[in-house]
Amino acid sequence: MEGGVDYLADERKKAEFDVQQMKIVWAGSHHTFEISDRISKLVANDPAFSKDERTMLPRKELFKNTLRKASYAWKRINDLHLSEEEASQLRFYVDEPAFTDLHWGMFIPAIKGQGTDEQQKKWLPLAYKMQIIGCYAQTELGHGSNVQGLETTATFDPQTDEFVIHSPTLTSSKWWPGGLGKVSTHGVVYARLITDGQEHGIHGFIVQLRRLEDHRPLPGIIIGDIGMKFGNGAYNTMDNGVLRFDHVRIPRDQMLMRVSQVTRDGKVVQSDVPRQLVYGTMVYVRQTIVQDASCALSRAVCIATRYSAVRRQFGSHNGGPETQVIDYKTQQSRLFPLLASAYAFRFVGEWLKWLYTDVTQRLQANDFSTLPEAHACTAGLKSLTTSVTADGIEECRKLCGGHGYLCTSGLPELFAVYVPACTYEGDNIVLMLQVARILMKTVSQLGSGKLPVGTMAYMGRIEHLLQYRCNVQKAEDWLNPAIVLEAFEARAARMSVSCAKKLSKFANPEEGFAELSADLVEAVVAHCQLIVVSKFIEKLQQDIPGKGVKQQLKVLCGVYYLFLLHKHQGDFLATSCVTPKQASLANDQLRVLYSQVRPNAIALVDAFNYTDHFLGSILGRYDGNVYPKLYEAAWKDPLNDSVVPDGYHQYIRPLLKQQRSAKL
């Protein structure tokens, strides 16, 4: 803090709850708070992890800098003997997309999830020690969403007991995998399995790509980076790559064989494990993406909230201070729902992590019954939370007015790094349509006596939900969680049933599905919002210690669901789940809640416990000392290195001269 002055001190004094306890709720436990607090400070205080000039570096320098940071991070992890949890927190707080994300986040999980015990024993120790570096090479130039459409082939050669990996067309070139372009020595490569002239679908193969001695590509392999991406700095620290194979041979035991095995004589044997487990790594990563959404959104919200308390515009009386922009109701109605969404996503992410852990334990015991639920929840929530977060970051930029557009606000880079989350790991619409299929299947089975389970269980009360009438009579009735849950359940159920009815009129269900896909996506959004609302309400049923903490969370939960109700009034009214009068009462209550958030707003973002290093934003500085720091930063721009710019003699001077002579 400059001179120890805290320009937000008065705001902090307004807090009506125990911020330290809220930090623990946000982190998930005392244990995770302690680790994230300690590691974030360790990173923030180490000049080697500084990110000051990232948005100004040319690509080559930027990338080399990322390599330096990743290798230094690895050294620190080893020197300090950090646990796996601490190490992953360290990588998180370094806050720079890098090949290590894919190595730890996809390559290792793919081997763990799809490799046999023997394969895990062979490859994982090498990967854990980073003696090999891996990527996840699935997407191709021609196909990303349609995994069944991938063209790379893996043909078994019984003569040599090898697979021949080949890229038969230009569109079969692997295209996008992170870490592939310049770093990875190995990849889990997804390819069409062919034995004895027969195709057996898409499988994963461990393929060495570069020599360990000098990092050159192995014979038959063409490899490179796919080029600059959106934004300055941002995701350009990552070497998303292109890869082509010309009949590259790998031993048979490098096919990941937990789902299917290829025997020595080329027979394909299916194990008891469902085929969908080939898609298992994506389920894992989608679950982590939901958790990351709350981080990215909370970060943007933290910046916009602090700056909104610092920024003053209009409304001075008798020479007094102008109004803090956070006091404008319009600012609150844009900002506070995002603040509430950040908390909501945190809790749904926590729950999804639990669900995923539970599914993984069941899979290990050969119980595959909850896999469809895991797929539906991860796909749906990944889509919902990333879309809201990407839009939310952009909204936070606008909430910061002109200064939000400066790179030093941190928001442009945050947006550029975050927005591909709507596309990678499954395009959001494509994933919503996956959930739509599962929803429609659930509705179609309702008559058969098969009771839906998990997050679809509410559909089991379909008769009741179709007859439901909301009995809200006054604004405060909207604070009753039971009333709210029923309204959200009825809305989601009715939208799904309406789609199912329309679908049943089509002779060809696939044609119907395609025709109605936009309506189906809306039904899926309603279903996913219900999940988030219900998990927030469940969280409030837990014992939450700390003065005023639970009360604040209740207010935020109310803001979250009433904002959704207001925004999607059309759905609620069209399905007759609420009357226009009740919708209006919901909005009245929402305004009351905004006033309750206001005095706590700064403390609620302080509870994220982000360091200034992690936020990377002058507007979001903890001490609120925005103007001097913005002024100071401007002078550091390379354009200000000289008073007269390069190019003056060549371009500006002749121009001015010409105008002068024209006047004369």
Ligand SMILES: CC(C)(COP(=O)(O)OP(=O)(O)OC[C@H]1O[C@@H](n2cnc3c(N)ncnc32)[C@H](O)[C@@H]1OP(=O)(O)O)[C@@H](O)C(=O)NCCC(=O)NCCSC(=O)CCCC(=O)O
């Ligand atoms: C869209 C689909 C799901 C369609 O696949 P399909 O085989 O045509 O599927 P279908 O016939 O509709 O379904 C067959 C069946 O498979 C189920 N299923 C589908 N996906 C999963 C899953 N993940 N787990 C468990 N089950 C799954 C479906 O529900 C179907 O089940 P059913 O037969 O109806 O019981 C799939 O191809 C897909 O997931 N596409 C998205 C591709 C993707 O996510 N790529 C990620 C690449 S890696 C990446 O982007 C890295 C990000 C970078 C970073 O994190 O930094």
Ligand SMILES: Cc1cc2nc3c(=O)[nH]c(=O)nc-3n(C[C@H](O)[C@H](O)[C@H](O)COP(=O)(O)OP(=O)(O)OC[C@H]3O[C@@H](n4cnc5c(N)ncnc54)[C@H](O)[C@@H]3O)c2cc1C
């Ligand atoms: C930054 C980044 C990092 C990535 N990292 C990796 C990686 O490490 N490894 C890897 O293998 N891949 C990676 N990818 C690739 C990524 O997974 C794919 O781009 C993603 O799955 C989307 O597929 P696509 O590009 O084929 O989109 P497309 O499917 O071509 O989407 C184009 C448009 O078509 C629409 N569309 C497509 N199908 C349908 C349908 N059935 N119904 C309705 N609409 C449809 C989509 O909604 C979208 O609007 C990365 C991508 C990015 C941007």
